[in-house]
Amino acid sequence: AQKVTQAQTEISVVEKEDVTLDCVYETRDTTYYLFWYKQPPSGELVFLIRRNSFDEQNEISGRYSWNFQKSTSSFNFTITASQVVDSAVYFCALSEAGGGSNYKLTFGKGTLLTVNP
């Protein structure tokens, strides 16, 4: 069974600090996909990134970077020089490709990030 754990329930930082959101996943499949979504106070879910299990290269997109490590089953998300607009709930999610179950995302419980001015 697939499972996603986001151990940090809430994180509070001051603007311009760097912050890392942790995500640990469990899966029996060798092929799977990992995602991060952002949920701002307005409530919608905004797609941030997708990685497949074969690609362990870290990715950087502006102030966002992702560190995927299969050895520790982790897919951590770092925001550099955080801004107030980054305040949101961030969800990590997993989709398995085997057994026909690549139709669904399994989400973690989310991490509420508050960036204070």
Add this chain to the structure above:
Amino acid sequence: EPEVTQTPSHQVTQMGQEVILRCVPISNHLYFYWYRQILGQKVEFLVSFYNNEISEKSEIFDDQFSVERPDGSNFTLKIRSTKLEDSAMYFCASSLGRLNTEAFFGQGTRLTVV
């Protein structure tokens, strides 16, 4: 930029009533999904739909729930007899392919059962 559109944004209904939540997925997408999020909790998968049939459903998606794609653009979730515990944010999503491509979510419908 194409987006998934959900209506209404907020619906209040009495316990036992039927509700239909509506979604217009991105036009060239082939896979459609419903998820729900009880207030303050994680997002949970309900059902996926492809080629006019359910591909997968969770244990939450019992006989009270049904989905339909009545025409070429809409995708609906019906709850036959709502319960208090059905109160949640319901998200529709669509993807071009299976979830090796990203799923794009609508802005959600907040359902309140009173």
